[in-house]
Amino acid sequence: MTELRSQAVVLRVRSFKEADKLVTLLTRDAGLVTAVARGSRKTNSKFAALLEPLTLGNFLLHQGRSLYTFIQGEIIKAYRSLQGDLVRFAYAQYFCELCERSLLEGMPSGALFMLLVTALEALEEDSSPVRVARCFEVSLLAELGISPDLSGCSNCGSRQGVYHFNPREGVLLCAACPHPVESYPVSAAAIAIMKRLQEMGFHRLSVCVIPSGESKEIHRMVADLLMHSLGISRLKTVDFLQQTGLL
Ligand SMILES: [Zn+2]
Structure with missing residues (x-):
């Protein structure tokens, strides 16, 4: 055995x-x-x-x-402090469900294990559980190899102006280029915060300010990428976070 x-x-x-x-x-x-x-x-x-x-x-x-x-x-x-805090516990369960849904059994992933432990530690210490959640989501995409390319318009290379996000491809498109129906506008601020999370992860996360609007935009991009790339949708923990106004 x-x-x-x-x-x-x-x-x-x-x-x-x-x-x-x-x-x-x-x-x-x-x-x-x-x-x-x-x-x-x-x-x-x-x-x-x-x-x-x-x-x-x-x-x-x-x-x-x-x-x-x-x-x-x-x-x-x-993680007793998480167990005693409804909001932080809900986010921790969300992290666990995301890990369970995005990995196949028997596929080793030491990096994802370390990411989850890092996120649980941050969730205990950070004054903003929402900020920890956005950082976990963006880091998870990187571990799964499906990070969006936020460097500029994927069609013409333009690095200026208002962008649309195409969740099917995980890329940005500028206003001058054609974009598919499933794409939608994303703010420059949300893109800038997402880039920061991609580059620095949990390092000095406590100084990263994520306003509510940009937080929602980032979550939508992450959720759409997970759905298009891995077929992950309808997470039970997301329903709870939405019902309680936490997402
Ligand atoms: Zn373009």
């Missing part, structure tokens, strides 16, 4: 059979993994706290034919 020892973040937990849990993990060494944790819903389970969403831990799993089995592990960090 093959063993997997890895740090991982618990993305999602579901009840399974009478006393088990199915745990979706983003592991540092093996990417997205679903593991069954036998007996973990019993009240005396010593791993109850480890097998909760948003917990970072060391995990030992056995790899079976179709599923991993959780053997043991220990908590590195439980």
